[in-house]
Amino acid sequence: MATSKVKYSEEELVVALKRNERTAFEFLYDHYSGALFNIICKTLRDEERAADVLQESFLKIWKNIASYNPEKGRLFTWILNIARNGAIDAARVEGRKPIMDDIDDRVALNERDTSEELNTVSSDMKSIVNMLRPERKILIDMAYFQGYTHEEISEELKIPLGTVKSRIRTALQELKQYFAV
């Protein structure tokens, strides 16, 4: 992935995006397209469709950047929502529920993600990637990446709703500790 040499703080980036600066959008793409594509693929699984959705989402981001309000949340949360909704809509258009693997499959996938990362990240990062226990990671991925409600997760995984909620909470606490600024 090519990265431009321009560095932006989130604030600067938002200002530049709202000013419709090409460099800012290139930065946004270089910085976030991998994460967004990963999320879209999790819902659609078909890479070609996923690429279309990523493109549509990015155009939507570009067109609607004026409506993004930093007061309400971080930029990434906003663009992730656009991409995630795009993926869910696309899955619905194709007349099927967003892909849901059984847990084993899911865990295997997560391990694949992890091993991919291991090549590129420092050993310090390994612990971060590994820190979430698989059964919690699934919940985060389903809720955050794929937009499942807690009720849907509970139904899909046959885990009591209370357990879903508490696991997600614990997982988020752990994430916050790991990524504490």
Add this chain to the structure above:
Amino acid sequence: MNIQAYIESGILEEYVLGTVSPQEKQEVECMSHIYPEIKEELMRTESALEQYALKHQTPPPAFLKETLFAQMNFDEVTEEPESTEAISAEPTLVQSDDNIKKLPVDSDFRAEVQPGQAREVNTDATIADSGATVIYPSWAKFAVAASILFAALFGWSALQMSGVKKQNEQYAAEMAVLKSDMDVVKKDAEYKDALASLYRNPHHKVVRMAGLEKSPQSIVAAIWDTKTNDVLLDVQNLPATPAGKQYQLWTIVDGKPVDMGVLDQEFSHKVLKMKQANPGAVAFAITLEKTGGSPSPTMEDMFVMGKV
């Protein structure tokens, strides 16, 4: 409000995950607006998830970026009138000069920063704005000034126009009132003239119909021209007709009612021409009938009656 309890309730996590109801969403947004601690916690959660997401990347196809950016249009940058902001962004642009694609406006901006070179680089500016110690292209200034002036003029004239229009409307309304007043006066005069001449005519027999139990206040006069047998009515007082009803005039001839026609719905302040009367009529009466009249009178709905 126990902020800590609110934070620990788990609502913020659900908010960030996007699984809250629209109502809860609004609530969280409101709370984070009021309590900085809540906002900070929200940002921390969002930030943690963001970094988590960034740890999981799948590179999209390489061609995608080019296809995507080909569909985007960044022209608006050149149209931005906020030159000052553009200049403040300059250092980043200069620093990254070699690595990024130059924006078409780049050279213009640089010209603005270095006035010494401005004349050489940006000929547009010098031609259009001779002599002035200027940095910005003069057309831009003129355009801005012109548009402000235009906007101001437009606003002012719109204001004036709306005032004039309002006044016009007011005059028109007043005129309409005056006119209708005049019409009333004129009609009234005509009506009174007509009545006066009717009453003065020696051939005219005036039959006064007085109100019955049903409507004691009612009073109508029938003016019967004994020469021609024409009958005119002067309604001095009758209640307004209910919907679907109409007054009907009758004469009594040989002990039987004879239809004399229905009264116009607008029966006040004018002389109504009715059917010709039978010379043997001994009485006049008015009943309330269905619109258009009835073949025989409804006796319970007789309002006025007068003997000849």
